[in-house]
Amino acid sequence: MTSFVFVTGNANKLKEVKAILAAGDGSIQVTSKAVDVPEVQGTTQEVAIAKVKAAAEELGTACVTEDTALCFEALGGLPGPYIKDFLAKLGHEGLNTLLEGFPSTKATALCTFAYSSGPGSEPILFEGRTEGNIVPAKGPGHFGWDPIFAPIEGEGLTYAEMDGVAKNKISHRYRALEKLRIYLSEKAEKQTESKWKGLMG
Template structure:
């Protein structure tokens, strides 16, 4: 079985992080990328990931991996969750902070779901989670919600304030990708 896959993304930052994480430990996993137009679905993170991966594998005709990232606010029962991209685009970093103003609870977690799918097969999910809290934006604003997420393990820094190696060592993406790496290594 193949130890290569197409990472379905047009996001250069995500591709860079995935390649950096997989480069550690000489995994022997080859990653290429391709932007594929798949429908933006609604549902749980797991439902969305499975549907996207199955659609992408059918379109590409090769093993592929999709990624869905969620930012879940404890006070809001897990919202905005998989819809964080739309919330961020509409409200911005400051607006996301204001959403929590009346709750008195800024606890949150970042959830990454990788879905691996070979054409004609059922997608397999790999999830990683990092706990933290929502804070006023600090650090560079070039990568989504990183400036407002301060992981518990971040020594008081937001994802945006960390260098790539520090973030990759504790991130939700790293934790999910490690599970995917172990699966592919065992194939």
């Protein structure tokens, strides 16, 4: 059994992570804790590494942080990791307005899970991407920018219009978390093998 603390105060993110992990073999257990970590400026990768290092020092245990970016092709990758602030200031309609006059509405949803096995350890990053387009808001508006992102694989639906099971099969969060799940499962298997070898002499 492998476990880690998912550093988040976002109930929706925690719900999705638990649902995705539950679809696996059940060998990974996750608890959550909200930790006030510094918001550094930089690339998605730099932000992720800084956050998980700070969280591991604060908690003193294995932990995972998550960073989500929404990268507009027309804006050279912006808002990127600053999408939360852009959304808070502009709303769904304002984010659409940013693309007025540009020939492309293409966007990439990017999720980065950063894993630390504990204080002082070097973080490992797991990224997932889903390609789509920015569209006028459709569907429930309770989960961030989901109403304005229509994944190419979503058959014309936005994330917000999709049910949880369908979204979790193609989402950027699922793709990143699946890489993390495989890593942790393989790590647990190696630890078990090493333990048995030690017992067998």
